[in-house]
Amino acid sequence: MTAPRLVSGPHTHSRFNVSRTMLAVMVCLTPATLFGLYQFGWPAVLLFGVTVAAAWAAEIACLALAGQPVARFATDGSALLTGWILALSLPPWAPWWVGVAGAGIAIVIGKHVFGGLGQNLFNPAMVARAMLLVALPVKMTAWVAPGPARAGALSFDQALGVTFGGGAPVDAVSGASVLSQIQSQLDAGLAMDQVLAGIGSFQDQFLGLVPGSLGETSALLLLLGGVALILMRVITVVIPLSVIGALYLAAAAAWALAPDRFPPPHYHLASGAVMFCAFFIATDYVTSPITGLGKMLYGVGIGLLIFVIRSWGAFPEGVAFAVLLMNACTPLIDDYVRPRIFGRTRAGKPLELGDRP
Amino acid sequence: MSPVPLFGRFDPARLFSFKGGVHPETRKHLSAERAIEDMPLPALLRVPLLQHVGAEAEPLVARGDTVLKGQLIGKASGPISANVHAPTSGQVIAVGPFPAPHPSGLPVTTVTIRPDGADRWGPRLAKPHVATAAPETLAAQVAEAGIVGLGGATFPASVKLNLRARYDLDTLIINAAECEPYLTCDDRLMRERADEVADGAGIMARALGVRRVIVAIESNKPLAIEAMTRHRHVLDHVLQIKTVPSQYPMGSEKHLVKTLTGKETPARALTAEMGVVVHNAATAHAVHLALRYGEPLISRVVTVSGRGVARPANLRVPIGTPVADVLAHCGGLVATPERLLLGGPMMGQPIQNPRVPVIKGTNGILALTAGEARDQRVMPCIRCGLCVQVCPMGLTPFELKARIDAGDLDGAARVGLLDCLQCGCCSFACPSNRPLVQTIQYAKGKLAERDSAQHQREEAKRLAAARTARLAAIAEAKRAAMAQRKAEMAAKKKRAGQATTETAAKAPIPPAPSAEAPKAPPAGAQPDVQPAAPTDAPTDVQPGAQPDAQLGAQLGALANAKAGAQVEARADAKADAREAVE
Numbered sequence: 005m006t007a008p009r010l011v012s013g014p015h016t017h018s019r020f021n022v023s024r025t026m027l028a029v030m031v032c033l034t035p036a037t038l039f040g041l042y043q044f045g046w047p048a049v050l051l052f053g054v055t056v057a058a059a060w061a062a063e064i065a066c067l068a069l070a071g072q073p074v075a076r077f078a079t080d081g082s083a084l085l086t087g088w089i090l091a092l093s094l095p096p097w098a099p100w101w102v103g104v105a106g107a108g109i110a111i112v113i114g115k116h117v118f119g120g121l122g123q124n125l126f127n128p129a130m131v132a133r134a135m136l137l138v139a140l141p142v143k144m145t146a147w148v149a150p151g152p153a154r155a156g157a158l159s160f161d162q163a164l165g166v167t168f169g170g171g172a173p174v175d176a177v178s179g180a181s182v183l184s185q186i187q188s189q190l191d192a193g194l195a196m197d198q199v200l201a202g203i204g205s206f207q208d209q210f211l212g213l214v215p216g217s218l219g220e221t222s223a224l225l226l227l228l229g230g231v232a233l234i235l236m237r238v239i240t241v242v243i244p245l246s247v248i249g250a251l252y253l254a255a256a257a258a259w260a261l262a263p264d265r266f267p268p269p270h271y272h273l274a275s276g277a278v279m280f281c282a283f284f285i286a287t288d289y290v291t292s293p294i295t296g297l298g299k300m301l302y303g304v305g306i307g308l309l310i311f312v313i314r315s316w317g318a319f320p321e322g323v324a325f326a327v328l329l330m331n332a333c334t335p336l337i338d339d340y341v342r343p344r345i346f347g348r349t350r351a352g353k354p355l356e357l358g359d360r361p
Numbered sequence: 362m363s364p365v366p367l368f369g370r371f372d373p374a375r376l377f378s379f380k381g382g383v384h385p386e387t388r389k390h391l392s393a394e395r396a397i398e399d400m401p402l403p404a405l406l407r408v409p410l411l412q413h414v415g416a417e418a419e420p421l422v423a424r425g426d427t428v429l430k431g432q433l434i435g436k437a438s439g440p441i442s443a444n445v446h447a448p449t450s451g452q453v454i455a456v457g458p459f460p461a462p463h464p465s466g467l468p469v470t471t472v473t474i475r476p477d478g479a480d481r482w483g484p485r486l487a488k489p490h491v492a493t494a495a496p497e498t499l500a501a502q503v504a505e506a507g508i509v510g511l512g513g514a515t516f517p518a519s520v521k522l523n524l525r526a527r528y529d530l531d532t533l534i535i536n537a538a539e540c541e542p543y544l545t546c547d548d549r550l551m552r553e554r555a556d557e558v559a560d561g562a563g564i565m566a567r568a569l570g571v572r573r574v575i576v577a578i579e580s581n582k583p584l585a586i587e588a589m590t591r592h593r594h595v596l597d598h599v600l601q602i603k604t605v606p607s608q609y610p611m612g613s614e615k616h617l618v619k620t621l622t623g624k625e626t627p628a629r630a631l632t633a634e635m636g637v638v639v640h641n642a643a644t645a646h647a648v649h650l651a652l653r654y655g656e657p658l659i660s661r662v663v664t665v666s667g668r669g670v671a672r673p674a675n676l677r678v679p680i681g682t683p684v685a686d687v688l689a690h691c692g693g694l695v696a697t698p699e700r701l702l703l704g705g706p707m708m709g710q711p712i713q714n715p716r717v718p719v720i721k722g723t724n725g726i727l728a729l730t731a732g733e734a735r736d737q738r739v740m741p742c743i744r745c746g747l748c749v750q751v752c753p754m755g756l757t758p759f760e761l762k763a764r765i766d767a768g769d770l771d772g773a774a775r776v777g778l779l780d781c782l783q784c785g786c787c788s789f790a791c792p793s794n795r796p797l798v799q800t801i802q803y804a805k806g807k808l809a810e811r812d813s814a815q816h817q818r819e820e821a822k823r824l825a826a827a828r829t830a831r832l833a834a835i836a837e838a839k840r841a842a843m844a845q846r847k848a849e850m851a852a853k854k855k856r857a858g859q860a861t862t863e864t865a866a867k868a869p870i871p872p873a874p875s876a877e878a879p880k881a882p883p884a885g886a887q888p889d890v891q892p893a894a895p896t897d898a899p900t901d902v903q904p905g906a907q908p909d910a911q912l913g914a915q916l917g918a919l920a921n922a923k924a925g926a927q928v929e930a931r932a933d934a935k936a937d938a939r940e941a942v943e
């Protein structure tokens with residue numbers, strides 16, 4: 005008999021590992037992704053493919069440059085997921101180079117500059133999204149109306165023209181996503197009920213039959229995917245609940261005070277971007293706090309920031325910036341909000357006999 | 362964890378236990394239905410004299426001696442130690458160092474016995490009348506029988522029974538959680554010998570003087586719960602049989618107490634300070650055997666399991682039986698095991714050499730195949746927080762590891778390094794397979810080493826300083842004495858001179874120096890300066906002794922002085938950590 009290995013315990017392990025976790029997230033994203041691809045047709049499929057492939061290529065290149073074991077790390081699924089999330093947040097008919105540039109920014113600047121997996125301070129996909137928004141405000145807000153009637157009618161050849169040619173043809177571009185529409189019409193002096201009448205029904209928004217980013221239109225499917233993630237214990241309920249709760253409460257308060265200036269709170273939640281952020285972006289392990297209380301602070305921060313940016317910011321969609329700002333607070337939160345050690349008070353002193361913690 | 366992450370996760374009972382913990386696959390079915398069988402005597406028994414927390418027992422036999430079954434062969438030395446008895450009759454063929462069942466494989470003094478096959482009992486231990494005996498008598502008999510915590514902690518049981526003297530106790534908890542995967546020895550013992558386990562619990566309750574006895578059994582052992590419930594009336598006690606959630610590390614003393622009483626033991630304190638003493642179910646059975654039959658602890662029930670073993674079993678194994686013999690009795694190994702362990706898979710100790718013996722604390726012998734051990738590639742930490750979620754002590758293992766890796770041991774200690782149970786939940790759960798508890802163990806060892814080295818350095822420095830001061834004082838005294846003598850001499854000379862001038866022709870000069878000598882010799886100076894030294898050296902330091910000897914004497918005195926409280930507390934903390942094995 006050859007000698008068994010001498011390593012200290014535990015000598016068994018849960019079935020969780022990094023790739024499985026990434027895989028679980030991807031599985032939960034699949035319904036919303038398929039829906040987006042169906043809605044926006046071939047150009048969206050092409051853009052999605054290009055972005056994910058570029059993210060993976062960038063990951064391999066960075067690993068090779070950094071001298072890290074490529075075969076081991078490139079197969080963990082983290083780069084694929086980053087590319088995937090980024091693709092879902094792009095306008096569906098954006099030209100290919102937007103996807104490639106975004107993937108490059110996400111993987112190189114967002115991740116490997118910090119030292120690779122687990123080391124980054126900011127959510128890589130959101131770094132890319134924010135940079136693209138700032139650098140290409142027009143390309144990044146060129147939405148198309150969804151549905152087979154408009155977008156889905158494009159043949160594959162035409163789609164090649166859209167993605168690898170000049171981007172979305174002008175006639176396909178439908179001005180704005182719901183929230184930017186509300187905001188611009190309010191700014192133009194229309195009354196709130198007129199504005200609300202002018203945009204699609206709440207149901208349409210919630211189901212996702214509205215213009216928007218590739219995978220962010222259907223709040224419903226994202227919500228379902230998110231709930232599945234929680235049930236699979238990949239994420240906890242804390243961050244999604246506090247993001248959504250804080251946003252809703254802030255919007256409700258504003259609406260109660262000035263119903264003519266602020267849309268009703270549920271319109272905020274009907275946007276897929278919020279669900280996407282709450283369940284899939286803000287919950288990114290690497291860039292969110294560790295403890296429950298920390299997660300709550302972080303989620304509340306994101307929810308409030310989304311509301312503030314949406315209401316008063318220059319960009320119609322505040323998710324990326326809100327997440328990045330709170331990412332920056334994560335180390336601070338983690339330092340101050342620690343779990344209570346068994347048998348000790350929060351301050352770290354041993355409990356007194358008979359104390360209830 | 363169940364293969365489909367969705368199922369088996371919701372366990373309402375969890376809400377009432379403690380924060381953290383994990384649910385490893387228990388794999389108890391491998392051996393749960395195997396009744397306890399007696400392991401036949403092996404060709405050789407190797408009985409180490411250190412099978413417990415505390416000091417090694419002193420050997421009472423020498424090579425060539427004949428011993429009888431149950432004969433005392435190692436005598437407990439010091440307040441924390443345990444007697445060791447011969448597991449069978451035979452001849453002592455060696456007394457000397459042999460690798461101990463410990464990952465370090467470091468040798469301890471071991472008595473090797475060649476059984477004569479007759480298995481002849483020597484005189485049994487005294488059997489006091491349990492119902493009327495004084496608690497001290499019962500505890501003394503437990504000590505006599507060499508009983509230690511059989512859950513793997515191996516803390517001398519009598520010491521814990523004597524806690525009555527120092528704390529106001531009200532509850533005895535019999536820890537039958539057996540939360541480690543694979544292990545079924547306590548389960549079987551309760552199913553087959555419920556009356557005896559209950560009797561042992563009753564005896565311990567008498568020895569402790571407590572009214573309330575709780576038997577805590579994990580929900581995955583319904584038959585044991587049933588059996589114990591049937592036998593809950595014992596002596597003048599009614600045992601409360603409580604089902605606790607199946608959750609690792611339920612067997613950790615403090616977590617069990619928290620689950621059952623809702624009370625949280627303060628850090629660095631004993632559960633006894635809250636009136637609760639925890640003993641293992643197998644320990645209760647050993648107490649029963651000792652007090653009812655006068656049998657010392659010379660065998661124990663061991664679970665032999667894992668997919669690498671041909672025939673998983675629960676065996677009553679004589680202490681000292683080599684692991685290899687036990688495995689052979691179970692049909693040998695079917696495959697080359699990835700890990701060979703003593704204890705459970707979460708906290709068990711890997712061994713390389715299957716010739717090491719089964720000792721009092723060995724509750725399991727596991728041969729795990731690669732599929733069971735699930736050794737996987739180590740990835741970077743993705744800060745998923747799982748380790749934090751599952752840590753039953755509320756620590757941040759990923760952060761501890763980061764600090765330790767950066768060489769910041771003090772920083773790690775500040776965020777709770779020393780509170781770690783070493784239960785392994787963090788490493789178990791980490792999706793990146795980070796060696797968290799492994800790093801923590803290493804750091805704890807390093808810290809202890811550093812502290813003791815520092816302590817020694819400081820001690821040496823202090824002694825050296827004291828010695829210098831003493832020498833300086835001696836020199837000073839000498840100088841003073843010399844000066845005084847000179848002065849006296851001068852005075853005498855003067856007087857003599859005067860006398861000479863007066864009676865110059867009448868008398869010869871007296872031999873002054875020799876007459877004055879006894880007054881101020883250097884040797885006489887020493888007693889005078891002695892009081893100066895103790896200002897910075899303890900009173901028991903003998904002047905003139907070598908620093909090393911002083912150190913030894915001091916440490917000895919220190920150990921003696923504090924043995925009652927501190928050593929015990931420290932050892933108990935250690936025992937506590939290992940209690941989770943149950």
Ligand code: SF4
Binds near residue numbers: 741744747748759794
């Ligand atoms: S469980 Fe592992 S990967 Fe997750 S935070 Fe802890 S150490 Fe990092």
Ligand code: SF4
Binds near residue numbers: 751754781785787801
């Ligand atoms: S081994 Fe220590 S750090 Fe890890 S889970 Fe157990 S108590 Fe927490």
